[in-house]
Amino acid sequence: QRRPELLNAFQENVYGTTLPAPTGTTYRDAGGNGSAKKVTITVTGPQGSASFTLRIFTPSSGKPKGTFLLIDHRGSVGDDPSSGGYAPASKITGAGYALAALNAEEVAPDDAGSYRDGVINAFYPAGQDLPADAGRTISAWAWGASRAMDYLQTDPDIDPSKVAVIGHSRGGKAALWAGAQDPRFPVVISNNSGSTGAKLARRDSAGESISAINSQFPHWFPETYKRYDSNADALPVDQNELLALIAPGRVVVASAADDGNADPQGEFLSYLGAAPVYELYGLGDTGLSSTSWPPATGEGFRGPGMSYHLRSGGHGLEDADWDIYLGSDLFTR
Ligand code: GCU
Numbered sequence: 001q002r003r004p005e006l007l008n009a010f011q012e013n014v015y016g017t018t019l020p021a022p023t024g025t026t027y028r029d030a031g032g033n034g035s036a037k038k039v040t041i042t043v044t045g046p047q048g049s050a051s052f053t054l055r056i057f058t059p060s061s062g063k064p065k066g067t068f069l070l071i072d073h074r075g076s077v078g079d080d081p082s083s084g085g086y087a088p089a090s091k092i093t094g095a096g097y098a099l100a101a102l103n104a105e106e107v108a109p110d111d112a113g114s115y116r117d118g119v120i121n122a123f124y125p126a127g128q129d130l131p132a133d134a135g136r137t138i139s140a141w142a143w144g145a146s147r148a149m150d151y152l153q154t155d156p157d158i159d160p161s162k163v164a165v166i167g168h169s170r171g172g173k174a175a176l177w178a179g180a181q182d183p184r185f186p187v188v189i190s191n192n193s194g195s196t197g198a199k200l201a202r203r204d205s206a207g208e209s210i211s212a213i214n215s216q217f218p219h220w221f222p223e224t225y226k227r228y229d230s231n232a233d234a235l236p237v238d239q240n241e242l243l244a245l246i247a248p249g250r251v252v253v254a255s256a257a258d259d260g261n262a263d264p265q266g267e268f269l270s271y272l273g274a275a276p277v278y279e280l281y282g283l284g285d286t287g288l289s290s291t292s293w294p295p296a297t298g299e300g301f302r303g304p305g306m307s308y309h310l311r312s313g314g315h316g317l318e319d320a321d322w323d324i325y326l327g328s329d330l331f332t333r
Contacts, residue, residue: 006245007181009237014196015177016135016222019045019123019143027151035060035093041151045122052106052118054148057089057099058157064098066162066187066331069148071141071171071178073104085319086168095326098158100148104171107144108137115219119144132223138196139222141167141174146182153184162331164189164252168317169262170220173197180245187330189252190243191317194262196221198253200270201239204232207263240273247274248281250330252307257297259315265293271308278305283333300324304333 011017022043030038035058042051058064070087092099104110108118115137116126124130135143145165153160164187167175172193179188190198195208204210211229214221228235243251253271255264272291278284283305288295295301297312298320309324 003245006237006241010177010180010242010245011135012133012224013228013235013237014221014225015139015142016224017131017133018135018139018181019119022122022147025147025150027154034058036089039151041147043119043122043147045119047125048122050107050119050122052144053103054151055101055103056155056157057093057101059093059096059098062096063159064093064157064162065096066164067098067100067152067158068092068189068325069100069102069145069152069163069165069185071104071145071165071167071174072101073110073141073167073169073171075103075105085322086317088319088322091319091322092326097326100152100158100163102144102148104141104144104174108140110137110170110219112217112219115140130222134222136219136221137217138170138174138177138220141171142178142181145174145178146184149182149184160184162186164325164330166191166325168192169194169197169315170217173220176242176246179249179251180242183249185246185249187250187252188246189254189325190267191254191321192256192259192262192315194259194267196225197239197262197267198243198255198270199239199263199266200273201228201232201235203263203266203269204230206266208261238270238273240270243270243274244277247278248283248305250305250307251278252325252330254309254311254321254324256311256313256315257294258313262315264310268293268295268308268310271306275306278303281305300328302328
């Protein structure tokens with residue numbers, strides 16, 4: 001009963017309304033070879049079409065144990081050595097998993113002047129202002145992850161029942177919103193997503209506030225979210241309820257101890273605050289040995305439906321995070 005109410009409240013107040021299903025979709029093989037291929041997804045709406053790339057890396061032999069669908073806001077993944085620990089394609093495939101990297105910049109540019117130029121303008125007339133409550137970049141990225149999932153359901157190399165949507169930081173905000181709305185993701189990973197991600201909104205003075213995120217990134221969220229600048233207490237929802245919307249899918253919250261801007265303690269409290277909803281499914285065990293802050297760093301805590309870790313060091317999606325994701329059997333209870 002609460003699920004549709006909460007989804008509406010998040011659309012109306014935080015992330016904005018979600019784009020409708022495309023009126024048409026095509027998939028085109030855009031090159032690459034068997035274990036590192038590119039697919040171009042083209043979506044059509046009433047005002048036009050937009051295309052974006054999904055790059056898929058699979059183990060050289062055997063069916064992947066699962067797929068990490070990365071909402072890649074850096075657009076430089078896998079075969080680019082500069083991506084480092086952010087998206088270590090060979091480490092992921094070497095562990096027996098697939099990586100599918102969605103080029104988020106193509107879905108919606110991360111820029112206040114041009115963010116509509118990807119998928120949004122396929123649905124809204126380019127010459128008119130967007131409605132105040134229409135989703136912006138983060139909403140478009142989450143929608144793009146669902147379109148990538150539509151494709152993965154058609155790919156014979158992938159088991160679509162084992163796809164984890166993952167994002168780091170701004171990509172983590174989008175991953176949570178994608179996983180809250182789309183029950184096809186059995187695992188949803190928030191890596192250092194912070195404000196308007198896993199962090200509790202009511203800790204507005206800890207880390208990045210709502211007014212700070214709205215003024216620095218005016219194209220991420222709808223105008224309606226700006227009502228809560230310096231007014232977080234008026235929100236009808238808080239972010240633990242976003243995590244709870246992922247239930248009974250596995251929610252994974254990862255923080256970094258020195259990532260003050262993301263408020264790791266606020267992410268931890270939000271994780272704890274989602275557990276009562278998981279408990280309705282008999283999945284309320286958070287895996288943590290204690291609810292006091294801070295938990296031990298570098299250790300993966302795992303319950304049957306919820307996972308958490310606190311990495312030492314600062315903001316980033318790093319090898320140490322992947323070691324925990326790849327080593328903790330996320331697709332089983
Ligand atoms: C900025 C922003 C954060 C965001 C981060 C990132 O620091 O303030 O909200 O998560 O960028 O995406 O790395």
